[in-house]
Amino acid sequence: MEKTVNNRAWLLVLPVLAVVAFSAVIPLMTVVNYSLNDTFGNNQFFWAGLEWFEEMVTSDRLHDALGRQILFSAIILAIEVPLGILIALNMPKRGFWASLCLVLMALPLLIPFNVVGTIWQIFGRVDIGLLGHTLAALGIDYNYTNDPLDAWITVIVMDVWHWTSLVALLAYAGLQSIPEAYYQAARIDQASRWAVFRYIELPKMKGVLLIAVLLRFMDSFMIYTEPFVVTGGGPGNSTTFLSIDLVKMAIGQFDLGPAAAFSIMYFLVILLVSWVFYTVMTNLDRESGA
Amino acid sequence: MARITLDDLAHSYLPAPAGEADYALKRMTHVWEDGGAYALLGSSGCGKTTLLNIISGLLHPSEGRVLFGDRDVTGAPTAERNIAQVFQFPVVYDTMTVRENLAFPLRNRGRDAAYVADRVQSIARMIGMETALNRKAKGLTADAKQKISLGRGMVREDVNAILFDEPLTVIDPHMKWELRTQLKTLHRQFGHTMIYVTHDQTEALTFADKVVVMYDGRVVQTGTPEDLFERPAHTFVGYFIGSPGMNLFDARIEGDRARLPGGEVELAGHYDAAGAGRTRIGIRPEYAVLTAGQGLPVTIRRVEDVGRHRLVRAETAGQPVDIVVPEGMPIGAELTHVAFPPDRISVYADDWRIEGRAA
Structure with missing residues (x-):
């Protein structure tokens, strides 16, 4: 019919x-x-x-910002993912302490981005900030406003403080879904702690870790507010990431054409990387499932 | 390999158990002889798994000791006890191949590659998975995964005991029979102590030399399948073993007579049940005989043909009774009574069997 x-x-x-x-x-x-x-x-x-696109593709300024951006995302992923997993592995599994941990872990995630920036901006100040002043008192030469390395460290520590919880919570959810029988079987099979992690915990966490890495990559690649509040992209251009540079170009210099071309390429880069990443991970999954 | 002794053992999942009811495992002393094939039988929730987990060290008992041979292992971790255990639901390492799964317990013990390869090959043959050795374990069916779990349990030759916790639940029936036979063969070949938990009596009776029946956190009887059938030590054993289970009647015991509401039954000896709360007599349906006038009056409710024999569901003295009628014997209207041969009757005082003195 x-x-x-x-x-x-x-x-x-x-x-x-x-x-x-x-x-x-x-x-x-x-x-x-x-x-x-x-x-x-x-x-x-x-x-x-395509004049603006040509200008942007060949612009050293954009290349530098892209380089800094990639470096930043790579560093925070390399710190936050293992650290998040480590925290999740050591969190209590149930009871009062588990709830308390979850609440404490969720706190940084609930703070507005520019507030996070302000907190660290003040925290790190050498004159009045607890961190900056303490370090100065200890004789450590720390000043994020004129030392590029210190600025980088501050921005990275801030991001780790802000977002490791997300990875930890996702990993924790993955760990909680592992039936007790797996751990028992591993004990019977005399597996080492590392083998338990490698063959039971990691495979079971893979799905949530994929999401965690994807989210953290996208967010960190688009980061704007927190470093802008803390360093304003400085000293010099040392912490000028793509978004910060883009805003400078569009609103500071009012170069709307190049900024628009920049935006579109920026968007496409994120889309491309996320797509490649996702495809690779899901293909790995399918292979191991076959 | 060693004899496993549970010495004055008890376990409660509560931090501060108050009464006996708080214990999942009531105080017991029990010995598993080296090289025995035991079936641990009982209904769900009677403490079978708790007992296994205590033996393997997954659980620390609240009270008492666990001995392997003469060595006290109560505080020893699972790895040190070198025990294999197979769980009810399949546990496989998803990212490994079938081969790696089977080799895992041996690799963890640092055995050399040639030995591992050899062992894996023979176990694979035993569970019928030789052709699937290079597949990832992840995409396999539940019963293939359970076969891998079984294989992992059997791959070590030097274990002190192999514990099976209802391992064939997810396996389909014809494979069940085959795997059980394989386990028997393995037992004959290597002589490991094996403890096989199940709530399926056929499984228990076909696998084991000795059946241990648990009820409500207690071992109520240990014996050969024949002992359990002929002389159930506890009403639970009578009811649980056999299909259908033993007929039990409330009765007053007076010497060599049991007085039921519908009449009197002669017993094989003199019983002293004074002081007991509830007294009952039990008779297997296989031993109850329909007669034309001897014994207690009976009302037949239903006759079920179950193949080799027929099962009569009836009522006597206001209580249900099952009677097995052999093939070929006609069930006519003249069969109005049921007789119990005295030497087949078990007498229970407060659920425990008591023995009579010779009349």
Whole structure:
């Protein structure tokens, strides 16, 4: 029997299309528009073609910011993922202390980003900050406002403080789902602590860790607020990550064309990396499942 | 390998057990002889798994000691006891292949590669998974995974004992029979002490030389399958072993007579049940005989044909009674009574069997 085709059903999709158009497509097209034109205000546009893209692709400034960005994401992932797992492994499994740990762990995640920035900005100050002042009193030469290394350390420690909880909580959820029988079997099989981690805990946590790494990569690659509040991208350009540079370019220098081209490439890079990452991880999963 | 002794052992999952009811395992002393094939039988929740976990060291007993031979291992960790245990539900290491899974306990003990390969091969043959050795364990079916778990349990030759905790629950019936036979063969070959937990009496009776029946945290009887059938030491054993279980009747015991509401039954000896709270007599359905006038009056409710024999569901003295009628014997209207041969009757005082003096 042939099914009747009723094209009026498409009308039901219209509301979603409208919402998506106004929330994503139209704003994005505005950026595309800016990236392909030059404007001097008064709503006058001059066709620039791919000029801005060419300028940005070859710009040392963008290359430097991208390099810093990649370095930053790599460092925080390398710290937060193992540290999060380590914390999750050592958290109490049940009872009052487990609840207390969960609440304490969740706290940094609930603080608004610019507040986190302000906290660390003050915390690290040499004149009045607890951390900065203490370090100075101990004779350690620490000053995030004029030493690039100190600035980096501050920004990284801040991110670790802010986001390790997320990894830990996800890993903890993964660990909680492992049936007790697995640990018992491992004891019977005389497995070492490392073998238990390697063959039971890690495989069972893989799914949540994939999500944790993906979230932390995307967030750290787009980081803006916290380092902006703490260092403002300095000293010099040493902590100017992609977002910070982009805002400087778009709002500080009002280079709308290059900034728009920059935005689009930035977006595509994140999309690409996330896609590659996700595909690789799910393929690994499928292979081991076959 | 060693004899395993549970000395004055008791276990409670509560931190401060008050009464006997708080104990999952009541105080007991029990010896598992070296090289025995034991079945540990009992209904769910009677403490079988608790007992196994105490032997393997997964659980520390609240009271008492566990001895391997003469050595006190109560405080020793599982690894040190060198025991194999197979759980009810399959546990496999997902990221490993079947081969690596089977080799895992041997590798952890640092055995050399040639020995490991050889052992894995023979275990794989035993569980019928030779062709699947290089597959990842992850995508396998539940019963294949359970076979791997069984294989991992059997791969070490030098274990003190192998404990099976209802290992065949997820295995399909014809494979069950085959694996049980394999376990028997393995037992004959290596002579490991094996303790096989189950609530399935057929499984218990076919696997074991000695059956240990547990009820409510207690070992109520240890014996050969024949002992359990002929002389159940506790009403639970009577009821649990046999299909259907033993008929039990409330009765007043007066010397060599048991007085039931519907009449009197002659016993094989003199019994002294004075002081007991509840006294009962028990008779296997296989030994109850339908007669034309001898014994207690009976009302037949239903006749079930179960193949080799027929099962009569009836009522006597206001209580249900099951009677097995041999093949070929007609069940006519003249069969109005049921007789109990005196030497087949067990007498119970407060659920425990008492022996009579010769008449």
